[in-house]
Amino acid sequence: MDIKAIQDDIRSEWLQFEGLMKEALWSKSDLLNSINTYLLDNKGKQVRPLLSLLAARALGNPGRLTIACSVVSEMIHTATLLHDDVADEATQRRGVDTVQYKYNPAASVLTGDYWLAKSLTLIVSERNMEVMGFFTKAVEELSEGELFQMQKASSLDTTEEDYYRIIAQKTSSLFIAAIKSSVFTMGASPEVLTKMEQYAYHLGLAFQIRDDIFDYTPQLNTGKPTGGDVKEKKLTLPLIAALKAAGEEERELMLDAIRFAGYEDDKLAEQAFALVEKYNGNAVAQSALEYQCNMAQECLMSLPDSIYRDHLVELTRYMGSREK
Ligand code: FPP
Ligand code: MG
Numbered sequence: 067m068d069i070k071a072i073q074d075d076i077r078s079e080w081l082q083f084e085g086l087m088k089e090a091l092w093s094k095s096d097l098l099n100s101i102n103t104y105l106l107d108n109k110g111k112q113v114r115p116l117l118s119l120l121a122a123r124a125l126g127n128p129g130r131l132t133i134a135c136s137v138v139s140e141m142i143h144t145a146t147l148l149h150d151d152v153a154d155e156a157t158q159r160r161g162v163d164t165v166q167y168k169y170n171p172a173a174s175v176l177t178g179d180y181w182l183a184k185s186l187t188l189i190v191s192e193r194n195m196e197v198m199g200f201f202t203k204a205v206e207e208l209s210e211g212e213l214f215q216m217q218k219a220s221s222l223d224t225t226e227e228d229y230y231r232i233i234a235q236k237t238s239s240l241f242i243a244a245i246k247s248s249v250f251t252m253g254a255s256p257e258v259l260t261k262m263e264q265y266a267y268h269l270g271l272a273f274q275i276r277d278d279i280f281d282y283t284p285q286l287n288t289g290k291p292t293g294g295d296v297k298e299k300k301l302t303l304p305l306i307a308a309l310k311a312a313g314e315e316e317r318e319l320m321l322d323a324i325r326f327a328g329y330e331d332d333k334l335a336e337q338a339f340a341l342v343e344k345y346n347g348n349a350v351a352q353s354a355l356e357y358q359c360n361m362a363q364e365c366l367m368s369l370p371d372s373i374y375r376d377h378l379v380e381l382t383r384y385m386g387s388r389e390k
Contacts, residue, residue: 067380067381067384067388069111069113072116072120072377072380072381073116075373075374075377076119076120076123076374079119079122079123079128079133079136080119082130082133083115083119083133083140086133086134086137086188087137087140087141088106090137090141090184090185090187090188091141091181093180097173098177098180101165101169101173101177102177104168105144105165105177108160108162109160110160112140113273113381114136114139114140114143114240114241114244115136115137115139115140115244116381117241117244117245117266117269117378117381118132118135118136118139118244118247118248119132119133119136119248120375120377120378120381121245121248121249121262121369121378122135122248122249122251122252123372123374124369124370124372124374124375124378125249125252125253125254125258125369125370126252126253128248128251128252129251130192131192131194131197131251132248132251132252134188134192135189135197135244135247135248135251136248137185137188138185138186138188138189138201138247139201139240139243139244139247141181141182141184141185142181142182142185142201142204142205142208142240142243143240144178144181145178145179145181145182145185146178146208146240147159147178148165148166148174148175148177148178148181149174149175149178150212151164151165151166151167151174152166152171152174152175153212153216154294154298156290156291156294157291158289158290158291159289159290160289160290161289162289165177182205185201186198186201186202189201194251196250197247197250197251200242200243200246200247200250201243203239203243204239204240204242204243207234207235208235208236208239208240211231211232211233211234211235211236211237211239212235212236214228214232214235215232215300218232218300218301219298219299219300219301220299222299222301222321222324222325224300224301224306225306226303226306226310229301229302229303229306230271233270233271233274233275233278234267234270234271236274237270237271237273237274237277238267238268238269238270238271238274239270240270241266241267241270241273242263242266242267242270244266245262245263245265245266246259246262246263246266249262257368258368258369261365261368262365262368262369264361264362264365265362265365265366265368268358268359268361268362268365269358269359269362269382269385271355271358272355272356272358272359272362272382272385272386273385275303275351275352275354275355275358276355276385276386276388278295278302278303278304278351279303279304279348279351279352279355280292280390281293281294281295281296281302281304282295282304282305282338282339282342282347282348283348286389286390287389287390288389288390289390292335293332293334293335293336293338293339296324296334296335296338297327297331297334297335299324299325302351303350303351303354304342304347304348304350304351305338305341305342305347306347307342307345307346307347307350307351308341308342308344308345308346308347309321309341311345311346311347312344312345316341320337320338320341323337324338355385355386356386359382359383359385359386362382362385363379363382363383366378366379366382
């Protein structure tokens with residue numbers, strides 16, 4: 067999958083996206099500028115702005131408000147990761163040290179606050195109440211989803227339904243804001259708006275399920291350590307599927323191990339990997355995500371035929387098979 071080639075097909079919008087994001091982040095603090103440079107030097111795939119701009123381009127020529135929507139989606143995403151890495155005590159992301167590990171947890175939280183605040187300042191400056199509402203709704207869902215995940219980690223009883231609620235809130239919500247806002251600013255009909263919201267919902271689920279499979283796939287080099295989810299007592303689809311397939315005794319043994327293990331307990335991750343392997347938890351999760359990708363792809367047919375829609379289809383397929 068050549069993401070760079072897709073960016074080149076929306077070159078003008080992509081350059082505006084990069085320029086506006088840099089401009090929006092400017093700060094008087096040297097420490098903040100140094101952390102921001104580190105983050106921009108180690109940026110991720112930037113899929114949210116890419117999806118947002120492709121969807122907009124499929125409907126016409128995006129103006130500044132639409133570009134701002136793509137910037138806001140990436141800035142909120144970065145803010146959530148800066149907070150999430152503190153919550154998860156993560157040491158590595160995208161193959162490099164996390165900000166919370168390289169600098170310190172407080173610097174990571176505060177930089178996250180700054181990116182969030184600056185993103186909201188940018189969207190407020192555009193004076194569009196609907197668009198503001200799409201993003202504030204996403205921020206609300208993201209925080210609530212994370213807290214619900216925390217609640218379920220403590221009660222250790224995440225059902226498949228709980229899992230889908232968590233990932234819809236913590237991941238789909240921002241995909242929805244990114245795509246719905248840009249399509250809305252292009253004057254899409256209510257039908258197209260609804261279909262593209264559904265598209266983003268399904269794609270976000272697929273994206274997160276793939277991410278959760280990574281945590282049970284040590285042989286892939288994703289730039290993040292594996293085995294962290296079970297150590298944090300987060301029950302994700304590969305393990306939920308394996309626990310469902312296992313017998314009562316095996317299930318209780320696993321749950322007790324999770325309940326009583328310390329965070330540094332590597333044996334716990336090995337025990338969970340073995341259970342997931344034995345009951346094909348990753349394969350069950352993979353077929354669930356392929357279903358979500360197919361649902362997403364169908365929704366894309368609400369857009370007029372163009373190379374931008376073709377790229378969205380390609381990206382949707384890529385979400386199902388990406389290796390980082
Ligand atoms: C990554 O999940 C985390 C998220 C998708 C959402 C994080 C949201 C918050 C911390 C709360 C809201 C924060 C703001 C600034 C509004 P993961 O830990 O499963 O994935 P990972 O493996 O990439 O860390
Ligand atoms: Mg995390």
